[in-house]
Amino acid sequence: MDNSTYFATYTLMQPEGSKLHRHVYFSCFLVLYSLILLLNIWLCVVIVLERALHEPMYIFLCNLCINGIFGATGFYPKFLHDLILDTYVIPSYMCALQSFVIYSAVKCEYCTLAVMAYDRNVAICKPLNYHSKMNRFICVMFLVLCWTVPFVTTLIALLLSNRLALCRYHIEKLYCDNWSMVKLSCESTVVNNIYGLLGISFYFCIFTVVMVSYIKLAFACKASMECRKKFWQTCVPHMLSLLNFSVAMLFDTLFNRYGSSNIPESLRHFLALEIIIVPPIFNPLIYGFKLTEVRKRIFKSRFKS
Numbered sequence: 001m002d003n004s005t006y007f008a009t010y011t012l013m014q015p016e017g018s019k020l021h022r023h024v025y026f027s028c029f030l031v032l033y034s035l036i037l038l039l040n041i042w043l044c045v046v047i048v049l050e051r052a053l054h055e056p057m058y059i060f061l062c063n064l065c066i067n068g069i070f071g072a073t074g075f076y077p078k079f080l081h082d083l084i085l086d087t088y089v090i091p092s093y094m095c096a097l098q099s100f101v102i103y104s105a106v107k108c109e110y111c112t113l114a115v116m117a118y119d120r121n122v123a124i125c126k127p128l129n130y131h132s133k134m135n136r137f138i139c140v141m142f143l144v145l146c147w148t149v150p151f152v153t154t155l156i157a158l159l160l161s162n163r164l165a166l167c168r169y170h171i172e173k174l175y176c177d178n179w180s181m182v183k184l185s186c187e188s189t190v191v192n193n194i195y196g197l198l199g200i201s202f203y204f205c206i207f208t209v210v211m212v213s214y215i216k217l218a219f220a221c222k223a224s225m226e227c228r229k230k231f232w233q234t235c236v237p238h239m240l241s242l243l244n245f246s247v248a249m250l251f252d253t254l255f256n257r258y259g260s261s262n263i264p265e266s267l268r269h270f271l272a273l274e275i276i277i278v279p280p281i282f283n284p285l286i287y288g289f290k291l292t293e294v295r296k297r298i299f300k301s302r303f304k305s
Helices: 018-047 055-073 074-084 092-125 127-135 136-162 176-184 190-223 225-258 265-290 292-302
Strands: 009-012 089-091
Touching: 009 092, 009 136, 018 055, 018 074, 018 265, 055 074, 055 092, 055 136, 055 190, 055 225, 055 265, 089 092, 092 127, 092 176, 092 190, 092 225, 136 190, 190 225, 225 265
Parallel strands: none
Antiparallel strands: 009 089
C-alpha cells in the first residue's frame, strides 16, 4: 500500500504513428463521427416526423440510434481533441465520465436489442394481442428500463473501482473504461472481478435467450409465406445487429480481460475501437435499407429535400 496514491490525471495509449499521421487520423475519425451523427440523426428525424412509423418497433429503433449517438459522443470528441493537440492525457473525473458514457451506452444497446426481439416475437406469434401487450405504457416502461438498468449497473461498477488505491496511471487503451482503471490498482480486485463476471453472464444470457427466440420464430414462420416475409424484413436486421454487437462486445471483453503488450498494437487498437466504430454505423444502415417502411420514407424525405 505504500506505493498507492491518487492520480489527478491519466495517460492514454497513443495511436501507432500518431506523431507522423495524426492529421490523417484526425480527418478519418472526424469523417466517422460525422457519418455516425448524420445517419443516426437522419433516421431518428424520419421516424419522428412520419406518423406511420410511430409504432413500438420504430420507436425502439429510434432509441437505438439515440444511444449510438450518446455512446459515440463519449469517445470521438475527446479522441479528436487528443489527436489535434497530440496530448493523450485525461483528468480522472473525465476518465470516469467517459467510462460511464461508453459502457452505459453498450449496455443500453444490448437491452434495446433484447426489447426489439420481444416486440417482434409478440408481433409475429401473437398478432391479435400485439396492441394490448405492446401498448404505450409498456413501451415507455421498456425504454425506461433500457436506460435505467445500464446507468445503475455502470455507476455501481465505477463506485467499486473508485474505492481502489492506484499504483499506476497509464491506461493501455485509446479511451477510459472501468476495467482498464481497475487494472491500475495495487489492491485486491476480487469484488470487481466477480461483479464484472456477473455482468458478462447476464448479457450472455440475454444474447442466448434472444437468439433462441429468433430460431424458434424462424421455424414458426415456415408455414406461412406472409409470416416468412415479415420475419425476413423485420427480424433479420435485429439478428444482424445483435450478432454484430455481440462480436464487438466479445472483442472488447477479450481485450480488457486478456489483452497484453504481446498483442500487436494495430490489433489492440482494433479490439478497442470495434465496439465504438462499427455498431453506430452498422445499425442505421442495416435498418434503413432492410426495413421496407423505413426505406420508403427515407427516400421520400430525400426526394422532398
